[in-house]
Amino acid sequence: MKLSYTVLEGEYARAGEASSAVKKVLKQLAVPANVIRKIAVAMFEAEINMVIHANGGVIDVDILPDKVFIQLVDTGPGIPDIEKAKQEGFSTASDEARDLGFGAGMGIPNMMKNSDFFNIKSEVGKGTTVEIAVNL
Amino acid sequence: MENINKRHSVELIPDKCIGCTDCIKRCPTEAIRVRNSKATIDENLCIDCGVCIRVCRNHAKRAVTNSLDVIRDERFKYRVVIPAPSLYSQFLRNTSINAVLTALKRIGFDDVLEVSRAAEMITAETVKILTEEECPKPMISSACPAVIRLMAMRFPSLMDNIMPVSAPIDVAASAARQMAMRKGYEPDEIGVFFISPCSAKATAAMYPIGMDKSDVDGVISIADVYLPLRNIMAKLDPSEYEDLCQRSFEGMGWAATGGESADPRIENAIAVDGLENVIRVLEQVEDGQLDDVDFIEANACMSGCVGGPLTVINGYVARNILKKVRQNAASIPPCRERTVDIPRGSVSLRLKNRISPANHMRFGQDMGEAIKNMEDIEAIYAELPHIDCGSCGAPNCNAFAEDVVLDGIPVEDCIFMMRRKVKELAEEMADLAAKMPQTMTGEKAGN
Numbered sequence: 001m002k003l004s005y006t007v008l009e010g011e012y013a014r015a016g017e018a019s020s021a022v023k024k025v026l027k028q029l030a031v032p033a034n035v036i037r038k039i040a041v042a043m044f045e046a047e048i049n050m051v052i053h054a055n056g057g058v059i060d061v062d063i064l065p066d067k068v069f070i071q072l073v074d075t076g077p078g079i080p081d082i083e084k085a086k087q088e089g090f091s092t093a094s095d096e097a098r099d100l101g102f103g104a105g106m107g108i109p110n111m112m113k114n115s116d117f118f119n120i121k122s123e124v125g126k127g128t129t130v131e132i133a134v135n136l
Numbered sequence: 137m138e139n140i141n142k143r144h145s146v147e148l149i150p151d152k153c154i155g156c157t158d159c160i161k162r163c164p165t166e167a168i169r170v171r172n173s174k175a176t177i178d179e180n181l182c183i184d185c186g187v188c189i190r191v192c193r194n195h196a197k198r199a200v201t202n203s204l205d206v207i208r209d210e211r212f213k214y215r216v217v218i219p220a221p222s223l224y225s226q227f228l229r230n231t232s233i234n235a236v237l238t239a240l241k242r243i244g245f246d247d248v249l250e251v252s253r254a255a256e257m258i259t260a261e262t263v264k265i266l267t268e269e270e271c272p273k274p275m276i277s278s279a280c281p282a283v284i285r286l287m288a289m290r291f292p293s294l295m296d297n298i299m300p301v302s303a304p305i306d307v308a309a310s311a312a313r314q315m316a317m318r319k320g321y322e323p324d325e326i327g328v329f330f331i332s333p334c335s336a337k338a339t340a341a342m343y344p345i346g347m348d349k350s351d352v353d354g355v356i357s358i359a360d361v362y363l364p365l366r367n368i369m370a371k372l373d374p375s376e377y378e379d380l381c382q383r384s385f386e387g388m389g390w391a392a393t394g395g396e397s398a399d400p401r402i403e404n405a406i407a408v409d410g411l412e413n414v415i416r417v418l419e420q421v422e423d424g425q426l427d428d429v430d431f432i433e434a435n436a437c438m439s440g441c442v443g444g445p446l447t448v449i450n451g452y453v454a455r456n457i458l459k460k461v462r463q464n465a466a467s468i469p470p471c472r473e474r475t476v477d478i479p480r481g482s483v484s485l486r487l488k489n490r491i492s493p494a495n496h497m498r499f500g501q502d503m504g505e506a507i508k509n510m511e512d513i514e515a516i517y518a519e520l521p522h523i524d525c526g527s528c529g530a531p532n533c534n535a536f537a538e539d540v541v542l543d544g545i546p547v548e549d550c551i552f553m554m555r556r557k558v559k560e561l562a563e564e565m566a567d568l569a570a571k572m573p574q575t576m577t578g579e580k581a582g583n
Contacts, residue, residue, distance in 0.1 A: 001511045020419055028499050029506045033293035037422060040293075044423040063510075065503040110424065136503065 001025075001063050007047060007074075009056040018059050019043040022070075025063065031136055039068055039134045042114040045107045046072045046130050052093050053077070054128060067116070070132040078124040086112065145199045145339040145355075146184050150174050152196035157526035159188040159197065164411040165289065169539070170529035180494070183285035185411060185436045186335040186445030199335035199446060202354040204361065207244045212327030212353070214319065216312040217245040218305065221252040221391040222333040222441040223358055224461045225454035230369050231461045237380035239368040243361070245329070248380050249315060249478075252387030254307035255396070257478065259386065261301050261485040263401045266430055274404075274421060274429040275299045277396055281340035282436035283414055284491065291418050292493030299431075300487045304390065305330055305337060306344050307485060309351035311478040329354045331361055333391075333444030336436065346487030357446035385462050392455045393440035397433040407433040409440055498542060512541045521552045 003025065005018035019040055026036045043059075050057045054076025062069045079085050088109045112118045117133035155173035160166075167181035168188065175188075175196070189197045207215050217240050224233055237248045258279075265271060278284055278299045287294055309328045316326040330341045330352050341352040389395025397405035406429055408417045414434045420426050437443040442458055443451025500506030517537035528549040530536035539545040548554045 001507050001514070016419075016423060019423065023419075023422065025510065027290065027292070029503060029510065030495055030497055030499065031503075033295070033493060037293040040422050041424040044425070063507060065507060 003061040003063070005059045005061075007050045007056045007059060009051070009054075011051060011056070015048050015051040016044055019047050022061055022068075026068070029063070031068075035134060035136055038114040039070075042111045042132050042134065043070055045110045046070070046132065049107050049130075050074050050076070057127075065136070067133050067135045070130075072130040072132075073127065074129075075127040078126055078128055079120075079122040080124055082120060082122055143339055143343040144177075144179055144182055144184055145201065145335045145342075146177065146182060146186060146189065146197060147200055148175050148177060149196045149198060152194045153192075154194055154196075155529075156194075157531075158191050158193060160529065160531045161524075161526055162187055162191045163531065164415070165286065166531050166535050168531070170526075180498070181289065183282050183289065183436075184336040184339045185282040185286075187411070189335060189445045199338050199357065201332065201338050201357045201360065201446070202329075204243070204356060204364065206354040206356070207327065207329060209327065211324070213325040214247070214316045214321045215245045215327040215329065216247045216249055216316055217241075217329050217331060218249050218251050218308040218312050218352075219331040220305070220333050220337065220358075220441060221250070221255070221388040221458075222444060222447060222454070223331050223361075224388065225391060225442045225458040226358060226362060226448050227366065227369065228449070228453070228457065231457060231464050232374070232377060233381040233461060233465050234377040234379060235369050235372055235374075236365065238372060238376065238378045239365045240331075240361075241378065241380070242368050242372075243364055247312075247315065249308055249312040250382045250384055250387070251304050251308045251330075252384040252390065253382045253478065254311065254483075255304040255387035255390045256384050257307060257483075257485060258301050258304050259396070259399050262299055262431070263399060265299065265301070266402060272297050274406075274426055274432050276418075276421070276432045277434055278345070278487065279303060279390065279396060279433075280336065280435050280441075281345060282334070282336035282411070283434045284345055285336070285494070286411065286414070286436070287418065288491060288494040290415070291422060292495065293422060294418065295491055295493055297421065298491055300346075302347065302483075302485055302487060303337075303340060303344065304387070305341050305352065306347060306350070307478070307483050309341070310483045313351050314479075314482055327353045329356055331356055331358060333358050333441045333447045334437065335445055337441075337444075338446070346489045346491050347484075348488060358444070359446050359448055362448045381465055383465065385466060388458065388462050388465070391441045392458050393435055394433070395440070397431055402431050404429050405431040405433065407435075409435040409443075410438045411436050498538075509541055513537045516540050516547065519547075519553070520550060525551075527551050 023036060023040050054074035057074030060071045084090055086108050115132045116135045119131040122128040153174045155170045159175055160168045160170060164187060165181045165183055167178045168175050224236055240248055276297045278301060312328045313326050328351055332338045332355050338355045341355045342350055344350045389398055393409040394407040397407050408414050439451035439455050442454035499509050517534055520533040522533050524532035528536045530539050540547050
């Protein structure tokens with residue numbers, strides 16, 4: 001089944017609503033707890049990144065009998081050095097975001113750690129697309 | 137492994153239920169539906185939190201507990217009462233614990249053992265686990281049975297985060313029985329009675345979570361014991377107070393939010409109350425946002441147990457009284473203190489069984505079927521008005537869409553869908569009515 005969510009720019013208080021909704025559906029589908037946890041963490045980190053770094057964006061989720069596929073597309077500033085962004089502890093988050101407890105530099109590493117397939121494409125000035133798949 | 141969501145104390149009194157929508161809309165787990173003008177509780181979803189008891193204006197919900205008569209059961213030769221510390225917070229004019237405990241004995245109990253004393257032993261065990269053992273972070277308190285049931289249903293991925301310690305009631309009950317046995321009574325001659333602030337603890341006392349059997353023989357609600365106690369307390373002269381208080385000041389703190397996690401050895405703790413808030417915090421734990429917190433104290437009721445559905449006075453006032461009770465208790469000169477103390481090693485402080493998630497596969501037996509049902513539910517939901525009026529008997533349009541697909545409830549139970557169908561039918565009739573037989577459409581002859 002397909003689900004789609006729009007993430008709004010700068011809405012820190014609402015960040016996580018999409019991953020929360022997906023979690024609810026996965027629980028109803030009786031997906032094993034450890035798998036839900038992986039998807040929740042990976043998707044939450046990606047959703048937060050959209051709020052902190054990009055101007056919001058669109059999340060499409062496809063739940064299939066054997067896997068969950070999540071695509072996050074934003075039209076934000078893009079990431080100049082993806083390899084650097086994949087390193088633990090690297091962050092370019094604003095002071096405002098850090099005050100809220102974000103920006104520990106674990107975003108992309110956590111997405112990678114909690115997914116079975118991970119792909120990130122980014123173009124400076126155009127935006128970033130993140131693809132995450134977790135096997136069920 | 138055990139399914140903890142099968143036993144309940146919350147029930148409906150059908151004669152009093154008028155089939156309104158108050159409870160269905162307030163139930164935090166959407167466990168109630170109105171069917172045939174009466175509320176019905178889905179036992180797979182009910183966590184015994186007692187919110188429906190609190191909100192029903194017709195008092196059509198209750199928690200099944202024992203009446204005070206249970207202590208006169210002749211089976212019992214020796215009766216020990218184990219009061220929850222929240223009981224002490226209920227008396228505006230008398231904040232002496234010895235007054236409350238003396239009055240309890242006058243009601244007909246032979247001895248008293250305070251649950252707050254057991255709570256202190258649990259705190260020590262909790263600190264030990266947090267500081268000396270490998271455990272996932274954050275650990276979540278196992279003290280509130282409604283929260284544990286909620287987690288078993290909605291947060292299966294957090295089962296390993298539940299603090300594996302016994303509930304203070306279970307420790308107190310087991311210690312109370314042993315205390316009576318040391319006095320020479322046989323185990324089956326001893327009656328252990330718990331005074332409960334809530335429905336969830338009433339259920340858990342009879343059917344303990346993570347243990348094989350309960351040492352509790354009866355549960356009496358604070359509401360049922362309140363008046364008899366107050367009447368006795370009003371007549372008691374302070375010189376008559378027996379020295380029964382076990383001076384468990386920290387343990388008494390458990391009755392209100394923040395008390396359980398107040399121990400300074402627990403470094404990073406948060407205390408959350410109210411089920412909606414608890415759900416929000418647990419969502420954050422699930423998303424890995426609270427990994428640097430060591431311990432979460434979570435209470436289903438606002439203000440903690442002093443705000444329980446079976447208490448009598450307002451939880452916020454009770455919280456203030458509890459503070460005074462603790463101050464007063466600290467100033468009582470030598471009391472029997474720990475003379476009825478619980479010998480080290482005599483009771484189990486750890487949960488025996490792992491708590492398992494309560495998954496009842498509502499959406500389908502396998503993933504393919506469940507996904508198909510979810511898609512059907514989405515399709516029905518898209519047609520509904522989304523104003524969550526509750527007239528269909530379900531708490532919101534989403535729950536109604538689930539009921540239509542999974543339980544075969546007719547979609548016309550939605551009054552908006554019904555009106556739409558009536559309108560369509562009426563239009564169709566009007567259309568038909570407009571179609572005059574050609575024999576009647578011409579001008580009448582002779583005009």
